[in-house]
Amino acid sequence: MSPPAPDSASDTEARPILPVRVVEAAGRFVLGWVGGLRGAVEEVGRAGVVAFWGVANVFLPPLRVRLTIQQMEFIGVQSLPIILLTSAFTGAVFTLQSHRAFAMFGAQAMVGGTVGVALTRELGPTLTGLLVAGRAGSAIAAELGTMRVTEQIDALDAMAVDPLNYLVKPRVLAAVLVMPMLTAIFDFVGIVGSYVIGIYLMHLSRPEFLVRLGDWVDWDDIYSGLLKAVVFGFIVGVVSCYKGFYTTGGARGVGQATTSAVVVSSVAILVSNFFIAWAIP
Template sequence: MTRFFAWLGGGFLEAMAESGRMALLLWEAALALVRPPLRIGLFFRQMEFVGVNSLFVVLLTSLFTGMVLALQTYHAFRLFSAEGLVGATVALSMTRELGPVITALMVTGRAGSSIAAEIGTMRVTEQVDALTVMAINPVQYLVTPRVVAGLVMLPLLTVVSDFVGILGGYLVGVKMLGINGGIFMNRIYELVELEDIYNGLAKAAVFGVILALVGCYKGFYTSGGAEGVGRATTQAVVLASVLILASDYVLTSLMM
């Protein structure tokens, strides 16, 4: 019993220590925004990597998510002769929850893992130390552009995800299942409010910071050579995904 509580307490203390280090890394990255030099090229390069290069996988997953959602809700609402609500259900689900969450999870798997692997490789090959020797702040050079890219690009990707998901729902609901197109779009116009869209975009911005910060943190504190890089990459994807889902619940409860 004593060993169990020692293990439990040790895990809790380690989690608190990691949370503290991550918060300090975020604070230092934020302070680096107001310290010269400001390397604009690095920001645009990371925005391209996080946002533009993730566009295809976001489009694909959002399209099929909207299509599956329309198909499932149609068969459920048909029992109550409420097929006209399929459009509003798809739109609300995409804008409030599925759009930002699915986008964040896809970008985490594609870009978050790559961030951890890249910075982790730089750490174990002493390139991060070389930046310090050259009087370059490694946090300002490596972490800040990636966190800003996540903050900026995730809401933009979410806008695309919402639109494509609703389009997928329209194709299935109207073109395949025979729902009246006017009713489909009119219910969206009546029931979806701008607040739903804004809340989803706010969530996406938080998710973007989380996935970029976790990837940078795990890469920045990598040790153990090639094996350590692989371990850090796996931990970054798992931790970021869990934090995204947990923060989604917290944000949803605050926005209700």
């Protein structure tokens, strides 16, 4: 049986005239834009609440010392293998590449100092932040997201336990405390990796490598790197907790929260790194 012929008269009546369609399209565009803006403002507001209470709760009882130590073990100790591996190879590769570049000017002696400054000021804190975001931040977002969709966070609320105090505070605090330690380890192992490659593979002069390293890397470089690490730890802790805490939509939502936590943390680390580097010459 053939389909009925369309009623051309009623079709013409149902379709608005062009100016009306233009106004409708403009209205939809503005509403969509306003809705998007509102959503963004709400998201920033909720993240601000998590950040504020994450900090304010540090001074409010109960202190959650045991939970904080557990989180330090998870974020810090369990991240050590990947930090050690990455830092050793980063120092080694950076030494190889800078040796090739400096060799063009006969300035191979600068390798040790250059690698030292780059690691302590930039590579150490930034790569450590990115690694922690990828390993621990994703796990935090997934854990809290799962707790949200399985009503475990509601259960805490129902038992008169503040979920921000119980779940967010220990994680943010632990991330802030362990990031400088991991960064210091990254810096040290990276320099050792650079030393091994520079001295034993590139056959650089040992005294020159060490003297340049000592002359060029001063305490301000190390302090600024550690300060960045504190900021990056705060970013990873707050973003991961926020993304997990406000997860919606079941298993798919948990996956999205996890991905989003890593992406937002990583971008925030790279952007804030620029501003800190700008502010601290």
